[in-house]
Amino acid sequence: MKRKRHSVLVLLAGLATAIFFSVLVAAFNYRTGLDDLNISLSAAGTRLGEKLAQHEAHLTALAAVVRMGEQEQTDSVRGLAEAIASFYPRITEIATIHVEGASAVMTRYDQPNDRVEEQNSAELPVLTTPGSTVVRSQTGDVQHYEIYKLVAPGLYLLMKIDAGGLVADGLVPHDYGYQLWSEETQLINRPLRASTLLTATRDLDVKSASQPFRLEMSRGFRTTELLPPFVVLPLLLLLAAAFYLLVAFRRAVRAEQLQERRAALLEQETKLAHAGRVNALGEMASGIAHELAQPVAALLSQSQAARRAIVIERRDILEQALDANVREAKRAGDILGRMRAYIAGGASQLETVPLERALTETMLLAEPDLARRGIAVDTVIASGDRLLRIDTIAFQQVFHNILRNAAEALAGQDDPQISIRAEASGNQAMLTITDNGPGISAAALPHIFEPFFTTKPEGMGLGLPLCARLIEKMDGSMEAVNVGGARIIVRLPLETA
Ligand code: ADP
Numbered sequence: 001m002k003r004k005r006h007s008v009l010v011l012l013a014g015l016a017t018a019i020f021f022s023v024l025v026a027a028f029n030y031r032t033g034l035d036d037l038n039i040s041l042s043a044a045g046t047r048l049g050e051k052l053a054q055h056e057a058h059l060t061a062l063a064a065v066v067r068m069g070e071q072e073q074t075d076s077v078r079g080l081a082e083a084i085a086s087f088y089p090r091i092t093e094i095a096t097i098h099v100e101g102a103s104a105v106m107t108r109y110d111q112p113n114d115r116v117e118e119q120n121s122a123e124l125p126v127l128t129t130p131g132s133t134v135v136r137s138q139t140g141d142v143q144h145y146e147i148y149k150l151v152a153p154g155l156y157l158l159m160k161i162d163a164g165g166l167v168a169d170g171l172v173p174h175d176y177g178y179q180l181w182s183e184e185t186q187l188i189n190r191p192l193r194a195s196t197l198l199t200a201t202r203d204l205d206v207k208s209a210s211q212p213f214r215l216e217m218s219r220g221f222r223t224t225e226l227l228p229p230f231v232v233l234p235l236l237l238l239l240a241a242a243f244y245l246l247v248a249f250r251r252a253v254r255a256e257q258l259q260e261r262r263a264a265l266l267e268q269e270t271k272l273a274h275a276g277r278v279n280a281l282g283e284m285a286s287g288i289a290h291e292l293a294q295p296v297a298a299l300l301s302q303s304q305a306a307r308r309a310i311v312i313e314r315r316d317i318l319e320q321a322l323d324a325n326v327r328e329a330k331r332a333g334d335i336l337g338r339m340r341a342y343i344a345g346g347a348s349q350l351e352t353v354p355l356e357r358a359l360t361e362t363m364l365l366a367e368p369d370l371a372r373r374g375i376a377v378d379t380v381i382a383s384g385d386r387l388l389r390i391d392t393i394a395f396q397q398v399f400h401n402i403l404r405n406a407a408e409a410l411a412g413q414d415d416p417q418i419s420i421r422a423e424a425s426g427n428q429a430m431l432t433i434t435d436n437g438p439g440i441s442a443a444a445l446p447h448i449f450e451p452f453f454t455t456k457p458e459g460m461g462l463g464l465p466l467c468a469r470l471i472e473k474m475d476g477s478m479e480a481v482n483v484g485g486a487r488i489i490v491r492l493p494l495e496t497a
Helices: 002-068 075-087 229-311 315-343 354-371 392-410 463-473
Strands: 091-100 103-108 115-120 133-137 144-152 155-162 177-182 185-190 198-206 213-221 351-356 376-381 387-390 417-425 428-435 477-483 485-493
Touching: 002 091, 002 144, 002 198, 002 213, 002 229, 075 091, 075 315, 091 144, 103 144, 115 354, 144 428, 229 392, 229 463, 315 392, 351 354, 354 376, 354 387, 354 392, 354 417, 387 392, 387 485, 392 417, 392 428, 392 463, 392 485
Parallel strands: 376 417
Antiparallel strands: 091 103, 091 155, 103 115, 133 144, 144 155, 177 185, 177 213, 198 213, 351 387, 417 428, 428 485, 477 485
């Protein structure tokens, strides 16, 4: 899943980069195309300006000749006009116009036989300064325009020009579109031929005093022009290869990092396991010392009692002491055996015992000590014939610990009491041991089952954690509550009745 997402991300990144580079290439090609357009427009503008200047030169020459003669219909005018018309086919008409009141007489010179036409003088453009010119575009014949030049008051020179001829000889690249404007009149319009993705248009005012034209040029950009496959394809291939290499490299680095991390983890785990074993060992050692302290102390006091019994020659006390010694030594041995089994991870030695017997045997061991301490014990057993499956030694050890804790809590207390209740509830036996001591402080209560937690100056804090483990091994559970004094509750499974 993670790998898939990674691949998709890489693909997207590759696509984005390819798009980015394609846009870059397209932008570059567009820019170059625009430069071409600008160069073409400027070149066309210059050449057009030259052509328009030629018209001015022709008019000036004609005007000079017209002014020279007595009358303008001289051979010289005709000769010049014919020469101009034959060299410059775009000049389609050369004529003079005489204004005589309301009418005007136009005489054409561009053809061998002069042709005379009558005109309405009101239709002529108004020119006052001799030498001045004006351009008139013809409506309905947009290809052509006329230049009027006032030679002398009442005498005009007229030149009609085919605008198409101005741009006919490759002035504009064949795949460009263009428009030639004389002020608001469009003289020529050649639209772009092919349909394209993008179009760019630039215009230019042609430098001419007599014919102030504007040339507009446009060029289109085809997709393949902006993104030529021979540029884009290798780019894409190159990118794909680069990404493939990058991904492979990153994978290799990741694998190496993973390997290193695994090795580090393994080392850490080994260290932790070792520390854990050392801890467990320490815990166990303390536990063993803790558990053996009581029988060893009993052995010591009973042995001392035995020695006194020999001195005072009391065989009965001697026998009692020796019996107690045997019992305590056996108990110590049992504890050690159980500890060994526990450390070795062996299973508890479970046996089936009636509830009542399990408890009375345990109390038999504990009562002398409690009696010595002046603690009253009150035991009530209900459903005493129900069967418990317990490890008897572990069970006695748990009770011994709980009772010892209660006895220690009751030290110095008036009327110290411990009450023991045993009852069956379904398939569970509930044993409660309640004392009337000060109880367990609220701060201590959540921690008393943690190893080494103790509130006693000489305590080891291993009693309750060990009890809990032992009870758990018998599939039971343990908890502590406060009911004024402390109450320890032990739950153990009962054999089905
Ligand atoms: P230790 O007896 O060495 O302190 P335990 O694990 O047996 O270790 O007990 C842990 C703590 O639980 C004791 O230090 C004590 O604070 C508290 N505790 C246990 N039983 C009682 C009790 N009957 N009354 C008050 N506090 C108790």
